[in-house]
Amino acid sequence: MNMSKRSSVQRQCLAALGAVLNVITAFVAMTLRLPIYLDSTGTVLISSLLGPKYGIVTGVLGSILSGLTFDIYSFYFAPVQILTALTASLVMHSHWGKGFQLVISGLAVALPTALVSAVITAFVFGGQTSSGSSYLVAFLHNLGLELTVSCFVVQILTEYLDKLVAMLLARLVLKKGVLKKYGTL
Incomplete structure (x- = not known):
C-alpha cells in the first residue's frame, strides 16, 4: 500500500472513530x-485534527449511527454537525x-449552531426533543416566551457549553496526545 493510500485509510478510520466517540458521548448525555x-x-x-471534510463525515456518520441506535432525533440535527465541523x-x-481565547471562540462555534438547532427544535419538533434541554425550553415557554425564542435562548446556552466542552477536550487530546506523539498528520 502506497503512503498516500495508507494515509487516506488512516484518516477514514480516525473519522469513523470520531463518529463512535460522538455516539458514545451523546448516549451518556442522553441517558x-x-x-x-x-x-x-x-x-x-476530527475537524481539529484533519480538517472540515473529515469532520463533516464524522458528524454526519455520528448522527446516522445515533439515529439508528438510540436517538431518532439525531437524524434531523445532521446539518448542525456539518456547521460544527x-x-x-x-x-x-x-x-x-x-x-x-478558546473560551471566547466557543461562541463562534456555538452561535451559528445554536441558530440552526433552535430552528430545527422549534419548527420540526415543537420544542421537545430527546435532550434534557427540552425541560428548559418548556420552562421558558411556560413563562410566556415564544417557542422559537425559548428554543434559541436554551440552544445558545447549551450549545455554548456543549461546544466549549468538545473544544477543550479536543485541545487536550491534541496537545497531550496525538500531536505530541505523532506531530501533524
Whole structure:
C-alpha cells in the first residue's frame, strides 16, 4: 500500500472513530438527561485534527449511527454537525483555538449552531426533543416566551457549553496526545 493510500485509510478510520466517540458521548448525555448534548466531541476533534471534510463525515456518520441506535432525533440535527465541523475547524486551526481565547471562540462555534438547532427544535419538533434541554425550553415557554425564542435562548446556552466542552477536550487530546506523539498528520 502506497503512503498516500495508507494515509487516506488512516484518516477514514480516525473519522469513523470520531463518529463512535460522538455516539458514545451523546448516549451518556442522553441517558443522564444532561442539558448538553456531547454529540459533537468527535466532530470537533476530527475537524481539529484533519480538517472540515473529515469532520463533516464524522458528524454526519455520528448522527446516522445515533439515529439508528438510540436517538431518532439525531437524524434531523445532521446539518448542525456539518456547521460544527466547518466552524470548529476554522477556530481550532486559528490562534483562537488556544488558551483563554478558546473560551471566547466557543461562541463562534456555538452561535451559528445554536441558530440552526433552535430552528430545527422549534419548527420540526415543537420544542421537545430527546435532550434534557427540552425541560428548559418548556420552562421558558411556560413563562410566556415564544417557542422559537425559548428554543434559541436554551440552544445558545447549551450549545455554548456543549461546544466549549468538545473544544477543550479536543485541545487536550491534541496537545497531550496525538500531536505530541505523532506531530501533524
